[in-house]
Amino acid sequence: MTYLEQELRSYSFISKFQEVAPNNYDGQWIWNLTKPTDSWMTLEFYKKLGYSDQEIKLRSTLFWQQMFAKSDVSQMLEFLQNLSNQSLYENIIQLTGKQGDVFWIKCTGIVIRDKEKNPIRFIAFLQKQAKVHFFDDYLSLQKQANKLAKIGIWEVNLITKDIYWSQVTKEIYEVPKNYERDFDKVFHFYKNEKDRILLQEKLALLKEGKDFDIRLKLTTHKGHEKWIRTIAIPVIENGKCIRAYGLVQDIDSLTSNYYRLKEQETLFRNMFEYAASAIVQLSLTGDILRANFSFIDLFGYSEEETKGFNIGELTHPDDIKKTLSVVNGMKDGAYYHKTIEKRYLHKSGSIIWAIVSISLVIDSNGDPIYFLSQIVDVTSKKETELKLSSIMRVAKDQNQRMLNFAQIVSHQLRSHTSDMEMLIKLINLEQTQGAKDPYYPMLSQAVSNLSKTIKDLNEVTLIYNEQDKNSESLLVYEYLEQAVQRFKLEERLEDDQFELFDYCDMRINFKKDYLENVLFQIIDNAIKYKSPVRKLELTISKEVHDLYYVLHIADNGLGIDMVKNANKIFKMYQTFHPHEEARGIGLFLIKSQLAAYQHKITVSSSPNQGTCFSIYFRK
Amino acid sequence: MLKSICIVDDSSIFLFTAEKMISFLNLAEEVITFKNGEEALTYFKNLKNNEQQFPDLTLLDINMPKMNGWEFLEALKELSIKALNIYIVSSSVDPTDIEKSNMYDVLNGYLYKPLSPEILREVIENCN
Numbered sequence: 001m002t003y004l005e006q007e008l009r010s011y012s013f014i015s016k017f018q019e020v021a022p023n024n025y026d027g028q029w030i031w032n033l034t035k036p037t038d039s040w041m042t043l044e045f046y047k048k049l050g051y052s053d054q055e056i057k058l059r060s061t062l063f064w065q066q067m068f069a070k071s072d073v074s075q076m077l078e079f080l081q082n083l084s085n086q087s088l089y090e091n092i093i094q095l096t097g098k099q100g101d102v103f104w105i106k107c108t109g110i111v112i113r114d115k116e117k118n119p120i121r122f123i124a125f126l127q128k129q130a131k132v133h134f135f136d137d138y139l140s141l142q143k144q145a146n147k148l149a150k151i152g153i154w155e156v157n158l159i160t161k162d163i164y165w166s167q168v169t170k171e172i173y174e175v176p177k178n179y180e181r182d183f184d185k186v187f188h189f190y191k192n193e194k195d196r197i198l199l200q201e202k203l204a205l206l207k208e209g210k211d212f213d214i215r216l217k218l219t220t221h222k223g224h225e226k227w228i229r230t231i232a233i234p235v236i237e238n239g240k241c242i243r244a245y246g247l248v249q250d251i252d253s254l255t256s257n258y259y260r261l262k263e264q265e266t267l268f269r270n271m272f273e274y275a276a277s278a279i280v281q282l283s284l285t286g287d288i289l290r291a292n293f294s295f296i297d298l299f300g301y302s303e304e305e306t307k308g309f310n311i312g313e314l315t316h317p318d319d320i321k322k323t324l325s326v327v328n329g330m331k332d333g334a335y336y337h338k339t340i341e342k343r344y345l346h347k348s349g350s351i352i353w354a355i356v357s358i359s360l361v362i363d364s365n366g367d368p369i370y371f372l373s374q375i376v377d378v379t380s381k382k383e384t385e386l387k388l389s390s391i392m393r394v395a396k397d398q399n400q401r402m403l404n405f406a407q408i409v410s411h412q413l414r415s416h417t418s419d420m421e422m423l424i425k426l427i428n429l430e431q432t433q434g435a436k437d438p439y440y441p442m443l444s445q446a447v448s449n450l451s452k453t454i455k456d457l458n459e460v461t462l463i464y465n466e467q468d469k470n471s472e473s474l475l476v477y478e479y480l481e482q483a484v485q486r487f488k489l490e491e492r493l494e495d496d497q498f499e500l501f502d503y504c505d506m507r508i509n510f511k512k513d514y515l516e517n518v519l520f521q522i523i524d525n526a527i528k529y530k531s532p533v534r535k536l537e538l539t540i541s542k543e544v545h546d547l548y549y550v551l552h553i554a555d556n557g558l559g560i561d562m563v564k565n566a567n568k569i570f571k572m573y574q575t576f577h578p579h580e581e582a583r584g585i586g587l588f589l590i591k592s593q594l595a596a597y598q599h600k601i602t603v604s605s606s607p608n609q610g611t612c613f614s615i616y617f618r619k
Numbered sequence: 620m621l622k623s624i625c626i627v628d629d630s631s632i633f634l635f636t637a638e639k640m641i642s643f644l645n646l647a648e649e650v651i652t653f654k655n656g657e658e659a660l661t662y663f664k665n666l667k668n669n670e671q672q673f674p675d676l677t678l679l680d681i682n683m684p685k686m687n688g689w690e691f692l693e694a695l696k697e698l699s700i701k702a703l704n705i706y707i708v709s710s711s712v713d714p715t716d717i718e719k720s721n722m723y724d725v726l727n728g729y730l731y732k733p734l735s736p737e738i739l740r741e742v743i744e745n746c747n
Binding site: 407411414415417418419421422423425426429430455458462 | 630632633636637639640643644682710711712713714732733734735736
């Protein structure tokens with residue numbers, strides 16, 4: 001259709017029109033609306049859809065119609081023919097490429113009319129919308145924006161000063177339908193002196209055949225202020241400009257829509273291209289259609305190499321079955337999204353551990369079109385995990401051996417010391433010669449000490465031995481009451497010596513005997529190591545943390561020098577005050593008992609001020 | 620005073636001190652000692668049809684070579700030998716041992732080493 005091609009080239013406003021939407025266009029298209037079979041499209045555009053030069057050369061006049069989705073052609077034609085008050089067309093249409101693949105094309109065009117205002121030509125700019133295709137959300141936004149972007153047209157006869165305003169133009173100016181248009185009154189809409197001067201200058205130039213494209217601040221008939229953009233195109237007849245037509249755009253809403261769209265588009269593109277995790281678009285059979293930078297980085301193949309792969313070839317052979325079962329479940333419609341852990345193979349052959357989120361994308365008919373996989377590389381985490389679990393195994397094994405050793409030692413020692421103790425008892429009983437030996441009392445004491453030490457050791461090994469046993473759900477409040485009661489009965493504590501706060505709802509998992517022992521030991525310590533000059537005061541309070549219930553038991557006793565003793569306090573056989581009953585095992589035992597059930601204990605203290613034990617019960 | 624007490628223990632010191640203590644306290648006319656379960660079992664097997672000659676009290680250790688305390692109790696059960704007043708006497712404070720001892724009806728109790736004259740007296744009183 002060379003006449004159409006020549007005609008297209010003759011329109012001077014094409015370059016101007018291209019600015020209306022500021023993206024680069026992939027092709028131009030002219031369509032004869034009086035003879036809809038006639039149309040011409042830029043050769044480059046055919047190429048972009050995958051056609052060869054030969055195919056383009058030999059194309060028939062109806063060739064373009066085969067590419068358009070049938071529904072789009074009829075809908076577009078109908079729309080353009082009935083176009084009475086709007087000359088700008090903007091929509092997204094479907095075109096089928098050489099390979100049968102569907103392209104989404106943004107089509108922005110203008111209708112050209114003859115003197116009787118009948119539409120004769122449609123000139124459009126075409127833009128491949130890969131991103132629109134890719135992100136359905138963007139598509140719907142774009143459609144919405146088309147509705148919102150108000151573009152009206154106007155026409156003025158410079159001789160008769162007749163003015164035509166389209167419905168949208170009237171809406172933009174907010175004038176009543178029957179508004180009487182007067183060319184001179186047009187200036188009343190622009191309150192700004194600068195705008196009026198600008199418009200006047202441009203109109204003068206228009207008469208000389210020069211088009212314009214300006215932004216003005218409009219005050220509507222109803223008094224609203226808004227920014228508009230107006231484009232004027234002169235129509236020259238016999239070397240004289242007799243009329244002009246143009247577009248008026250409400251850019252107050254357009255600008256915001258445009259920027260919102262641009263932001264969305266950039267966001268989506270950046271999300272895909274520069275996402276920290278690898279994202280890949282896969283055909284329904286697993287061929288790689290598109291991969292982002294992270295994907296290329298992760299697998300070590302070049303962008304070109306990557307596109308030639310099927311994802312199955314990059315999957316670890318042992319995980320193919322697992323992947324297929326997930327993918328097939330999606331194709332069957334069981335679910336549209338699934339996250340799995342699987343292994344891939346790097347170009348070097350090394351294993352990539354990954355958490356993969358696979359989504360099946362469906363079209364508006366509900367048919368699956370492609371997969372989108374997001375791959376998070378967890379190799380280093382996995383390796384650490386494997387290493388850690390092997391270390392854990394070794395540690396557990398060693399721990400078990402230590403425990404066995406401790407058990408055997410303490411058992412064997414116990415049987416020997418019991419023999420020694422029985423001998424001592426026998427000597428005492430029979431009052432033999434040995435009983436009169438001056439060394440005998442010391443030997444007897446040594447045996448008794450040894451026996452106590454072994455008993456302590458035994459208790460500790462028992463705690464660790466019981467770790468696997470079930471815990472009980474215990475109300476701390478009840479056990480605190482019990483402990484306090486016990487000390488009161490023994491007359492070691494009086495009512496006015498302790499203060500309890502709101503700890504009623506602290507329910508913990510622990511062992512009954514251990515909880516009793518922990519509370520007993522701490523209160524017992526407070527009583528044992530009270531200040532000789534102050535009356536003992538116990539303050540018991542609680543705190544709730546994310547992971548723990550914390551019970552604070554504070555006293556005003558002798559205190560411990562934390563600077564010197566911070567590291568020793570919970571160790572075995574450490575005593576900090578001379579006291580007849582001090583064995584140095586109590587705190588070590590309670591720490592062990594708490595630790596066996598993942599609880600913790602800490603202490604803060606100042607000499608002569610007091611000590612505060614904080615018990616962290618894991619929730 | 621009991622007629623006879625049987626003590627099964629691999630510690631010769633325990634056997635010696637326990638026997639000495641019993642005789643010093645005049646708690647039994649006769650103390651029979653064995654170094655392991657096997658020796659004791661032979662003794663009981665020989666007396667099988669002569670139950671009136673069974674010891675009035677048996678103090679049984681758990682950990683012994685050849686046949687331990689548990690194995691000894693199993694063997695008695697298998698041979699239907701109804702020995703009287705058997706006590707475990709052990710230095711083990713392992714709860715699993717104590718739990719296990721509860722499973723034998725034939726046992727009268729679990730005593731911890733070292734034995735003291737007080738405990739011995741109490742046990743013997745319970746036997747009468």
